[in-house]
Amino acid sequence: MAKYMTAGIISLNLLRAIFITIAILAMLATEVSADFYPVQTGTINLNRPHDYSPSKDCANCHLYLYQQFEHSMHAKAFTNPxxxxxxxxxxxxxxxxxxxxxxxxxxxxxxxSPTIYMTKNQQLPARHRMEYGAPGVTCDFCHTMISYSGKSPENANYVTSPGPIKYGPFKYSSDWHRKYSPFHTSSKICGVCHEGSNSHGVQTHTTYSEWLTSSWPKKGVECQDCHMSATGRLIDGKAIFERGIIAAARYISPPERKKLFSHRFPGTNVLSQLEGAVKLKIYNLSREIEPGDTIFLGISLDNSEAGHSMPTGAIELRQAWLDVRVSLPQSGQVWQLKAERISDESWDTAGMSVSNTLSLDNEITPGSRLYRAVLVDSKGRQTFNNWQAVSKVFDNRLKAGEIRREMFRFTVPADALGNLDVEVKLYYLRYPPAFVTRLGMKPAKNILVAKESKIIKINY
Ligand code: HEC
Ligand code: HEC
Ligand code: HEC
Ligand code: HEC
Ligand code: HEC
Structure with a gap:
């Protein structure tokens, strides 16, 4: 012991020198290859890293649910490129x-990635430290969430109780690691993340409040009835669920459950969720049309399939648009009809402003009617970075249950031949091309949501 102390006293200066060198090296190392970036997150009760089980652990018994979940955007919420x-x-x-x-x-x-947020000591792992696991919204996180703090669910104001007890929707009790939680059967559990505003107070995620102010809650239809049912949608106004056992392993034989909540969570990344989500109708508002006449076409868009606005979610990125064409098949002529600008800034009409052409890269035929929200930064420019938005300057998205009407005008050529074909298409685009190409990625595909056509007779 004495020997050790003497050695310590003698080498104090040396130790100090070594310590300083290490400190400098450490500083350099943080500059060059930080493993974790500190992030400030306000005052919350942080848990320890091992408090949450990885989702794979649940697969041992809940394999079927895990197989559905692993392809969902929740599983990829952090790894999503x-x-x-x-x-x-x-x-x-x-x-x-x-x-x-x-x-x-x-x-x-x-x-x-709520489990990184709650456990990694408020640090964001560097990209090369992904071997730490890159959990998105995990099984264990959702099933140990018990409530939210504050007046309404928003901005990740969840209250959690990680541990062996998993909170779930089934009322009758068993010896298993479970407790009945009405919170899980309500849209509120979704609202904690699907409702939010940024630090400038701009509401960037409004799916929960869009649903709350629609007629769906009065009909008792929750997010889960669509997004956790077998089909992802209501069928004839009703949610259809699978039935079956929810866990399986050796020596375990739980009862068959009449309602099995799907964990696919289909959204606009799933084609079947988008296709037919809006119903289109074409009305010919003019009668007895002759060559040379100007006709008026009414088009209605019915958003009664979704429980919220269309588009919803990351509203700074999503957009839908209406493409209207008329043709005279006999003479092979086709016209694209232009929507009339309604807003002064032309946010509702493709290709009508500098910002439009920049963000849309002319991907969308100029003149198409756009349905979207526009967020701008402190310089008044449209922004795709939700944290930079200082205000929402435009929002004409289709509201839940709304039937929107549009009108288009067309002058039939004086030398027209045959009947007139009208074709209307509604497309959806997940992100503007300029946004993804700037991030070094391939543009998203335009998705056809709905299509409708009509033949209009011309009197010769
Ligand atoms: C985004 C949150 C979320 C995630 C992630 C999640 N669940 Fe669920 N889970 C729920 C909700 C909500 C319900 C109940 C739905 C209802 O009652 O309307 C549920 C239901 C269940 C049930 C009851 C059986 C059933 O399916 O009906 C089990 C068991 C379950 N989840 C296990 C899991 C497992 C295992 C995982 C990961 C593979 C997982 N959950 C991921 C939210 C989630
Ligand atoms: C050793 C097997 C096993 C493992 C591993 C397991 N569970 Fe379970 N779990 C069960 C069984 C069995 C039930 C009860 C099934 C029943 O009553 O229908 C159950 C019930 C549940 C329920 C309750 C659903 C309800 O409302 O009654 C939830 C939620 C749940 N588990 C989540 C998880 C999560 C999250 C994980 C991973 C962290 C996990 N389980 C890991 C076997 C397991
Ligand atoms: C802990 C936060 C959290 C909770 C709780 C949560 N979600 Fe999510 N959800 C997310 C995030 C984050 C994404 C986006 C992932 C991405 O695109 O990178 C997402 C994506 C989705 C998507 C896919 C959207 C798309 O574009 O395809 C659907 C559908 C969805 N959530 C529904 C629900 C429902 C229904 C509930 C309630 C049962 C719920 N979520 C609860 C955070 C959450
Ligand atoms: C009546 C059925 C229904 C209900 C209820 C419902 N949704 Fe949806 N949801 C849909 C359909 C259909 C789509 C695809 C079309 C669209 O984007 O509107 C969708 C799309 C989404 C998307 C992807 C949006 C995008 O553009 O990226 C998210 C996220 C989502 N829903 C979350 C929720 C949440 C959270 C709730 C509850 C507050 C909810 N949904 C309630 C049917 C529903
Ligand atoms: C209040 C919860 C919440 C916060 C905070 C949040 N997000 Fe999201 N984010 C979501 C949800 C929910 C979705 C899915 C909505 C949808 O699919 O349209 C999403 C979607 C996204 C998407 C679109 C992903 C895709 O593939 O389409 C990006 C990009 C994104 N978030 C980036 C961020 C960044 C960067 C931050 C921090 C500055 C952030 N988010 C903060 C909840 C949140």
Missing amino acids: VFQNQLYDVLLPQMKENPNARHKVGKCLACH
Whole structure:
């Protein structure tokens, strides 16, 4: 012991020198290859890393649910390359310049990887540390969430109780690791993440409040009835569920459940969820049409399939548009009808403003009617970075249950031959091409949501 102490006293200066060198090296190392970036997240009760089980652990017994879940956007909420590129390539450099922006990264994690947020000591793992696991919204996170704090669910204001008890929807009790939780049967559990605003107070996620203010809650239809049913939609106004056992393993034989909630969580990344989500109708508002006449076409868009606005979700990115064409098949002529601008800034008409052409890359035929929300930054420019938005300057998305009417005008050529074909298509685009190409990724595909056509007789 004495020997050790003497040695310690003698080498104090040496130790100090070594310590300083290590400190400098450590600082350099953080600059060059930080493993974890600190993020400030406000005051919350943080859990320890091992408090949450990885979703794979649940697969041992809940294999069927796990197989559905692993393809869902919840499983990919953190690894999703669009999210990662925006977080690491756009937001993180901003945070390094301005440490006050750290809380913004923390906010992203709170919804996109709540278990990292709750356990990794408020640190964002560097990309090369993904071997730590890159959990999105995990099984264990959702099933140990018990409530929310504050007046209404929003901005990841969840209250959690990680541990052996898993909270679920079934009322009758058994010896298993479970407890009945009415919270899980309500849209509120979705609202904690599907409702949110940024640090400028701009509401960037409004799916929950769109649903809340629609007629769906009065009809008792929750998010789960569509997004956790067998079909992802209502069939004739009703939610259809699978039935079966929810867990299976050796020596385990739980009862068959009449209602089995699907864990696919289909959204606009799933074609079947989008196809036919809006119903189109064409009305010929003019009678007795002759060559040379100007006709008026009414088009209605019925958004009664979705429980919220269309589009919803990441509203700074999503858009839908209406493509209206008339043709005279006999002479092979086709016209694209242009929508009339309604808003001064032309946010509702493709290709009508500088910002439009920049963000849409002319992907959308100019003149098409757009349905979207537009968020702008402090310089008044349209932004696709939700944290930079200082206000929402435009929003003409189709509301839940709304039937929107549009009118288009067309002058039949004086030398027209045959009848007139009208074709109307509604498309959906997940992100503007300029946004993804800037992140070094391939543009998303235009998805055809609905299509309708009509033949209009011309009197010769
Ligand atoms: C986004 C949150 C969320 C995630 C992630 C999630 N669940 Fe669920 N789970 C729910 C909700 C909500 C219900 C109940 C739905 C209702 O009652 O309307 C449920 C129901 C269940 C049930 C009851 C049986 C059933 O399917 O009806 C089990 C068991 C279950 N989940 C296990 C899991 C497992 C295992 C995983 C991961 C493979 C998982 N959950 C991932 C939210 C989630
Ligand atoms: C050793 C097998 C086993 C493992 C591993 C397991 N569970 Fe379970 N779990 C069960 C059984 C059995 C039930 C009861 C089934 C029943 O009553 O229908 C159950 C019930 C549940 C329920 C309750 C559903 C309800 O409302 O009654 C939830 C939620 C749940 N498990 C979540 C999870 C999660 C999350 C994980 C991973 C962290 C997990 N389980 C891991 C076997 C398991
Ligand atoms: C802990 C936060 C959290 C909770 C709770 C949560 N979600 Fe999500 N959800 C997300 C995030 C984050 C994404 C987006 C992932 C991505 O696109 O990178 C998402 C994606 C989705 C999608 C897919 C959207 C698409 O574009 O395809 C659907 C559908 C969905 N959630 C429904 C629900 C429902 C229904 C509930 C309630 C039962 C729920 N979520 C609860 C965070 C959450
Ligand atoms: C009546 C059925 C229904 C209900 C209720 C419902 N949805 Fe949807 N949801 C849909 C359909 C259909 C789509 C695809 C078309 C669309 O985007 O509107 C969709 C799309 C989504 C998307 C993807 C949006 C995008 O553009 O990326 C999310 C996220 C989502 N729903 C979450 C929720 C949440 C959270 C709730 C509850 C607050 C909810 N939904 C209630 C039917 C429903
Ligand atoms: C209040 C919860 C919440 C917060 C905070 C949040 N998100 Fe999200 N984010 C979501 C949900 C829910 C979706 C899915 C909505 C949808 O599918 O349209 C989503 C979708 C996205 C998408 C679209 C992904 C895709 O593939 O279409 C990106 C990109 C994204 N978020 C980035 C971020 C970044 C960066 C931050 C932090 C500055 C952040 N989010 C903060 C809940 C949140």
